[in-house]
Amino acid sequence: VQLQASGGGLVQAGGSLRLSCPASGRTGSGYTMGWFRQAPGKEREFVAAIRWNLSNIRYADSVKGRFAVSRDNAKNTVYLQMNSLKPEDTAVYYCAAVPSYPISSMLSSSRVYTYWGQGTQVTVSS
Secondary structure (H helix, E strand, C coil), X not given: CEEECECXXXXXXXXXXXXXXXXXXXXXXXXXXXXXXXCCCCCCEEEEEEECCCCCEEECCCCCCCEEXXXXXXXXXXXXXXXXXXXXXCEEEEEEEECCCCCHHHCCCHHHXXXXXXXXXXXXXX
16 A cells, blocks of 8 residues: 655645545545644654544544545545644645544544655644
């Protein structure tokens, strides 16, 4: 499985971006997809996760109400719609995948995910 996050860029505070993560290889049903981010000097942190069958979607408290994760089954792609962006959202964003449905409490753990893509930089100016 290969993942490649894209769609990052420079945006002003309050703006929006949509990140995409197309997956090549055997993904889809049975997979859980996650979005994480890492700011300079900080640890990688959970942003959002979605089970491919849509049975569970989770968000970090810091992005609830502003970000939305979705997937397109036909395109084998996961998206992260980011609205009302803040300077503290500045980070490299990564998509990840695991061929299982971890319990809800584990979706936010980076250790659960097997496959990781290259990150995409998101910079929010104030």
